[in-house]
Amino acid sequence: MTDTSADLVILGGGSGGYACAFRAAELGLSVILVEKDKLGGTCLHRGCIPTKALLHAAEIADVAREGDKFGVKSALEGIDIAGVNSYKDTIVAGLYKGVQGLFKAHKVTVVEGAGTVVGPNTVEVNGQRYTGKNLVLATGSYAKSLPGLEIGGRIITSDQALNLDYVPEKVVVLGGGVIGVEFASVWASFGAEVTIVEALPRLVPAEDEWASKQLERAFRKRGIKFKTGVRFTGATQTETGVTVSVETGEQFEADLLLVAVGRGPNTAGHGYENIGLAMDRGFVLTDERLRTNVPGVYAVGDIVPGLQLAHRGFQQGIFVAEDIAGRNPRVIDEAGIPRVTYCNPEVASVGLTEAAAKEKYGSAETYVLSLAANGKSQILKTSGGVKLVKSPEGSVVGVTLVGERVGELIGEAQLIYNWEATAEDVAPLIHAHPTQNEALGEAFLALAGKPLHVHG
Ligand SMILES: Cc1cc2nc3c(=O)[nH]c(=O)nc-3n(C[C@H](O)[C@H](O)[C@H](O)COP(=O)(O)OP(=O)(O)OC[C@H]3O[C@@H](n4cnc5c(N)ncnc54)[C@H](O)[C@@H]3O)c2cc1C
Numbered sequence: 001m002t003d004t005s006a007d008l009v010i011l012g013g014g015s016g017g018y019a020c021a022f023r024a025a026e027l028g029l030s031v032i033l034v035e036k037d038k039l040g041g042t043c044l045h046r047g048c049i050p051t052k053a054l055l056h057a058a059e060i061a062d063v064a065r066e067g068d069k070f071g072v073k074s075a076l077e078g079i080d081i082a083g084v085n086s087y088k089d090t091i092v093a094g095l096y097k098g099v100q101g102l103f104k105a106h107k108v109t110v111v112e113g114a115g116t117v118v119g120p121n122t123v124e125v126n127g128q129r130y131t132g133k134n135l136v137l138a139t140g141s142y143a144k145s146l147p148g149l150e151i152g153g154r155i156i157t158s159d160q161a162l163n164l165d166y167v168p169e170k171v172v173v174l175g176g177g178v179i180g181v182e183f184a185s186v187w188a189s190f191g192a193e194v195t196i197v198e199a200l201p202r203l204v205p206a207e208d209e210w211a212s213k214q215l216e217r218a219f220r221k222r223g224i225k226f227k228t229g230v231r232f233t234g235a236t237q238t239e240t241g242v243t244v245s246v247e248t249g250e251q252f253e254a255d256l257l258l259v260a261v262g263r264g265p266n267t268a269g270h271g272y273e274n275i276g277l278a279m280d281r282g283f284v285l286t287d288e289r290l291r292t293n294v295p296g297v298y299a300v301g302d303i304v305p306g307l308q309l310a311h312r313g314f315q316q317g318i319f320v321a322e323d324i325a326g327r328n329p330r331v332i333d334e335a336g337i338p339r340v341t342y343c344n345p346e347v348a349s350v351g352l353t354e355a356a357a358k359e360k361y362g363s364a365e366t367y368v369l370s371l372a373a374n375g376k377s378q379i380l381k382t383s384g385g386v387k388l389v390k391s392p393e394g395s396v397v398g399v400t401l402v403g404e405r406v407g408e409l410i411g412e413a414q415l416i417y418n419w420e421a422t423a424e425d426v427a428p429l430i431h432a433h434p435t436q437n438e439a440l441g442e443a444f445l446a447l448a449g450k451p452l453h454v455h456g
């Protein structure tokens with residue numbers, strides 16, 4: 001017999017919901033979690049994990065194709081898409097098993113089905129009511145489209161793009177944000193002709209302008225086309241293709257149109273209105289402690305305005321569990337959440353962009369170190385760099401990296417930002433040679449006035 005009351009009832013078993021469930025259970029609280037689909041949510045089944053598996057397969061394709069850059073005779077014979085999908089699906093299946101095991105290990109009661117909020121602390125699933133001393137809303141997000149642009153056939157979102165059983169020859173990607181550039185990168189590596197259409201003046205427009213320039217240069221070299229500062233006006237599809245029109249009058253023919261224009265909060269139809277929850281354009285409004293306007297009701301993850309990232313959801317879930325358990329956790333600094341775009345080359349950042357720092361502090365000092373000064377990056381034949389942003393008070397308030405594999409370097413940058421370190425704090429700390437990580441160390445040496453492998 002399933003329990004029908006608990007300390008916490010959580011609606012949604014994605015990154016935010018399950019992290020909250022596990023931490024609450026660790027703190028001795030009883031938890032009921034309601035999930036209508038698969039535990040693990042978007043990130044595990046339709047997001048982070050499958051896309052990164054595709055990106056890794058894409059990297060292998062590039063390595064095979066470019067062996068002679070390193071004196072190795074190799075050639076890319078082709079992409080076995082069934083093999084790629086099977087590799088990706090095996091990774092997802094393994095992690096899914098792991099997550100299910102963690103639910104059991106934490107003794108979280110899982111209720112399968114779509115939940116509806118019917119009272120401030122009550123969720124109904126298949127006619128059964130579940131009551132919590134606290135309710136945590138974690139229903140995630142969905143891929144948005146544009147008015148008049150219907151998803152179906154050759155017009156797809158990331159949900160369908162992850163499970164294609166062929167490599168398209170020509171693709172138009174609508175939206176040069178994170179999803180857009182990641183899929184553009186995969187398809188280009190797999191041999192497709194890719195054109196990105198982005199309404200704002202640059203690719204990855206949420207990043208520092210310097211990073212956009214670096215990425216655009218690298219994409220140009222890779223033959224990935226892009227039109228920035230251009231609005232989409234329409235798409236028509238036939239049996240054999242799709243024609244995409246933009247406001248300049250230009251038209252693009254393709255096999256597929258990937259719509260990657262952002263993700264909307266999945267908050268409609270779950271009874272949120274039944275409890276008078278304060279919302280804005282579908283997002284659930286919370287205070288900095290993730291409390292909604294309804295006492296005892298919290299929200300975490302993509303339904304809360306701000307970054308839509310799995311690790312933000314994890315930390316918000318942990319935060320709420322600790323808050324409910326009376327642990328008084330420290331409020332999360334949204335700018336301190338690292339952001340990584342895993343295209344080739346990668347873009348990784350934490351803290352403020354130069355523009356945001358100037359807006360916040362009136363002025364900001366910056367330093368850019370090119371990866372041309374970094375031995376390991378030369379060995380890998382990758383270009384890019386490290387950009388540091390320093391506040392007038394002296395602490396480093398922003399770090400942005402561009403280059404192959406730099407996503408793995410953001411961990412150190414994240415500590416530097418969140419511990420409010422100065423360049424002088426970091427400069428004496430030793431970075432192993434030759435690593436790409438050393439580029440970060442050398443950028444800090446230079447910012448502290450002691451440049452090593454840089455001219456001038
Ligand atoms: C293609 C793609 C790639 C991504 N890559 C990355 C990445 O590399 N790194 C990163 O940090 N983030 C990435 N993200 C974002 C990341 O997936 C999300 O930020 C994260 O999944 C949000 O977690 P969440 O718990 O808020 O929601 P979700 O993971 O969406 O979970 C919500 C859950 O709630 C369930 N649910 C909804 N309504 C109900 C209901 N009424 N009753 C019961 N259950 C319900 C859903 O079935 C779902 O399982 C990516 C997203 C996409 C789409």
Ligand SMILES: NC(=O)c1ccc[n+]([C@@H]2O[C@H](COP(=O)([O-])OP(=O)(O)OC[C@H]3O[C@@H](n4cnc5c(N)ncnc54)[C@H](O)[C@@H]3O)[C@@H](O)[C@H]2O)c1
Nearest residue numbers: 175176177178179180198199232260261262263308340341
């Ligand atoms: N590596 C990661 O961490 C990762 C990977 C994938 C997705 N995600 C998350 O998923 C969310 C959704 O990703 P996304 O790429 O769909 O959203 P996004 O907000 O990153 O990018 C959407 C882009 O579409 C553009 N756009 C909007 N309307 C347009 C129009 N009419 N014509 C042309 N361009 C238009 C926007 O200017 C923007 O650059 C992101 O917030 C991201 O955090 C994260």
